Amino acid sequence: MGAGTLWQRAEGADGGRAQARRRAGTVLPLTIARLDRLSRIAAASLLALALLAQPGLGAAAGTGTLVLKTASGDHNFNIEVMITNQERALGLMFRRSLPENGGMLFLYDPPQPAAMWMKNTLIPLDMVFISAEGQVHRIEQNTEPFSTALISSDGAVVGVLELNAGEAEKIGLKRGDKVVYPGLAKGAP
Structure with missing residues (x-):
């Protein structure tokens, strides 16, 4: 037995x-x-x-309003804010859409070079890399869904803003334009 x-x-x-x-x-x-x-x-x-239930796994870590100041005026975006590595790693993966005037902001403290990719991202995006001075440092337009090619900031940044593809061109966003969001850049208005 x-x-x-x-x-x-x-x-x-x-x-x-x-x-x-x-x-x-x-x-x-x-x-x-x-x-x-x-x-x-x-x-x-x-x-x-x-x-x-953790933020960034289906729910935003935080939300707020971000303003892009361009030659054509101020443009408000309702954003989700990702702060931790876990939140930033998930980002907009597996999302079928991004609301009109919506976006996702990835914050970095301290400023550092950032590299993004579109793996498991279903929608094309514009990526706006933001300098420590709270200005547009670089723009990558109409990124390709599912691509694993790295998209580099080409320098240290405090944030990356992802918008619906075509949004940067639509509002006339250019390098040097002001990005306003509380906590984005210490001392930035």
Whole structure:
């Protein structure tokens, strides 16, 4: 009989089998083992739910209004703000759309070179790299969905703003234009 056997049949004097009887001491270990397995499954499930509830995994870390000041005027965008590495890694991946006048802002503190890609991103985007002075440093227009090619900031930046493709051209955005968002650049108006 194996260690996990719950029932045992003894052989009678005539060689026949006696009535089955419970083997002592085996039910409790199996119950503990089963509970241990169930508790591990429950813990893994709770961990998965907790991760899904984290900002950046379906929900924005924060939201706000960002203003791009161009020669054609001020342009307001309702943005989602990504601050942590985990949030920035997910970004707009798997999203089917970005609202009109919507965007996603990736913040970096301290300023640093940034590289983006379009892996698992379903929609074309304009990427606006923002200098520590709160100005447009570089613009990459109409990025290709699903591309794994790196899109570099070409220098240290405090943020990257992703907008719907064509938005930068539509508002006449150029290098040097002012980007206004609280906390984007310390001391920037």
